[in-house]
Amino acid sequence: MIALLLILIPVIGGLISLFIKNENTAKAFSLIVSLIVFAFALSGICATQADLLHYDASWIPDLGSRITLGLDGLSKILSLLTAISMPVILIAVYKDHYPNAGKFFGLMLLCQAGMLGVFLSMDALLFYFFWELALIPAYFICSIWGGEKRIQVTFKFFIYTFVGSLLMLVSILFVYFHTPDHSFALKSFYHANLTATQTQWMFWLFFIALAIKMPVFPFHTWQPDTYEQSPTAFTMVLSGVMVKMGLFAVIRWLLPVFPQASSFNSSIIIILSVTGILYASLIAIKQDDMKRLIAYSSIAHIGLMCAALFAKQQSGMQGAVIQMFNHGVNIIGLWIVADVIEKQLGTRKFSELGGLAQKAPTLAILFVVMCLANVALPLTNAFAGEFLMFNGLFRYNPVMAGVAGISIILAAVYTLSMIRKIFYGNTVALTEQAHDSSFNVNAALAILAALVFVFGFYPQPIINLTNTVTVFITK
Template sequence: MSSFPFLSALIVVPLIGALITAAVPKGKPRQAKFIAMGFSLVVLAITAVMCVRFTAGDRALQFTEHYSWVPDWGLNLSFGVDGIALVMLALTAVLTPVVIGASWNDADAEKRNVPTFFALILALQATMIGTFVSANVLLFYIFFEVMLVPMYFLIGSYGGLRRQYAAVKFFLYSLLGGMVLLAAIIGLWVASGGVMDWQALIDGGPVDPTLQNWLFLGFFLAFAIKAPFFPFHTWLPDAGGAAPAGVAALLVGVMDKIGTFAILRYCLPLFPDASQTFAPLAIALALVGVIYGALVAIGQTDLRRLVAYTSIAHFGFIGVGIFAFTTQSGTGAVLYMVNHGLATGLLFIVVGMLAARRGSSQIADFGGAGKLMPLLAGTFFIAGMASLALPGTAPFVSEFLVMLGTFSVNKPVAIISVLGIILAAGYVLWMYQRTMQGTLNPALTELKPMRRDLNLREKLVVTPLIVGILALGVYPQPVLDIINPAVESTLDFVGVTDPAPTVPTAEPVATGDN
């Protein structure tokens, strides 16, 4: 491997970019935008090099870095990635410049500081990357908590109606989860004799089974709030509905995935016995989320809140895939994390474009809009079809793997989950029909922005996401090759194996004279 510090560079580069962008005078917003875009593209380039140099079949952490931190306490700044972390890094690196492009004019309103807005996006990117690359539990916790700050200000200062309420609710929920996580980390510190390095904790073996249960619950609660799983989800519709469209795409597309990523990275390998003990509870919560999120989405009248509730249902599928404990379901869950980020990121961005043109995100304020903006309507259609996991789109592959892997070990759970797929078709088609099709709303023809289809900047924004959705829908194998070994390694830590395939026995063929 190279001696170049890829992982620390992925954290430092956007932080430097955030500082430089924030220092741009308020009167030069265009300069701040291009600086932010430039630094986000540098992160994308570094990540692309890592993806090329990553050894797909290696289960060990790669690109590892270790720096002395607090020697008296035996703490080091440790970084490393496996296949799961790498694909999440790639998702973050792709979505950030897309979000910057989509948010190009979001902070241009009077009295809003444009450089600060884009500096906060870069700071958020750095902290999210920090959670994916940390190989030290305490270091992970620091990034896990610090990333709340830029997101809080992005929602509270630059969001829409009820932005302050949504920002405070998001912060309090996340802070509560962080406090529980800190208590669990302290317990792990004591039980392990002060060991916080992830690999050292794995090599040291699991802690006492009774203590495992309590520590698992502490970690899981924090990550379930972040994901969010039912019933810890109530902050998401408010935050997703109030945040600027691009920020909402990062919130649901990447930040929420830190919860499910952390379950795979920390809960399962560090507390293997407790993971199996509480798997039925986790699957039950995930199943409720699948059905509840879909049903509530059907009843929404606001596009932003509808998309937020669909994400609750999708996170339920991810939860089922993780705790089914099969390679297929686990790989499907990780791939779902990536594909959901692409599909829902595109959906939030398109909804933001529609709301900016109409001045409203209420479904009733549209109707027949596709007649005025065929390209935008087509993009909305692709995003919607990906959200309901239409075959040929990326989410279909991940949803199929989750269902296939779950069915092999728990048929009732897989069958109930199918209901969520059926409901998804209902809310997506209803949403599209009410906004893009049908009789043209006369009020739309009076609005000049509603007669403007996608411009060049908007086409450049949505194209990478559409290409990713279609490419991974047709040929996901390169990504699966990266994810599979890491999922297999995680299941080995838990101590579970895939069920043996059942091969039907052929009936003996009777022979005799005619």
């Protein structure tokens, strides 16, 4: 029942919010709804009774599709990330003004419902339904509340994701017709009767859809522009949670449904992922725009997670799942600071900033914490996951692990350079007028910083959840 409520609460809350006219009421209502979702996500982590963690009901019996939802270790981690992220984001932007605020926050909640549905679905058709449900509010949010170039950027985003969704749907339907009982159930998909050639084709159709979503090089070109032009509140959702849908689907669907094809093609995908890591890191070093640097940093981190998954070593997979959660926490923190600076000073360019720590010491301290977590400094949350990912990649191929390891140095270069250019040195005319961040921003960042240190000093609880993540590992 908890699994069902995790989806129903944001759906109902989002639909109600669409009709709220008063901006303050819409903000307060959406925050309350997100906190209720968080409470149920926490209860799902603690619950052990099967009837609380699973839900099954008839949906489209003629097609063999049911509303089957479940909370296992993997979905618990990502549901918790989704449930934590939304209230933190809403707290961070609470004082911001949004035209038609009721519709904006209603679409945010509907997007949350779609993402939770993806993470909880144990039926392929239901999974695809929620996959699309999460994307529909995204198009409206980006095209209505985005930046000056929002129309063309949203169109590019739409084309990429629409093509990916169609490829995924073709693959899902083909596998469905080759299941023993013509069912969309997860277990039926695991036992589909496909020839080697069919498996290869369906694997690539499914993978391209997920590669666009993550994104993985060379399917990443929609991402920096979309992150830059989307309203920052939604950019946090997109980079913190939504891109994890692709990584999640690799574990839940792609590897177990196409085990032979995934093993056969793993080298190609790992090479693409590692190439993307180095490519994105080098571009990040050259950026003068804070948003674009964070966007390329995210591409590099996602590339490492993808490479670790396709190495198909248990330690690497555990590390990738842990890092999905931690990357979401860290990247949202970076976006919050980028949003504060842009709104205060009207710029995101490093060349126009400097010495901000003198005017905003609290913001500087919290930003440094998030940046150190972003480079996986020991005793921050990202260290354990990154260590396990490199361990898995090393077991697969030491040379590939060594090449990917260069990203550790590159990440330190662009992250520490960003800190120096924005917060240290002498103030400039623009930063002379700056002031420290507001209480709501500090509160949101403090929550994230607490997670950085809690899971940095004691990552065992989240590691324990990954022990129940099951995939078919084939050499």
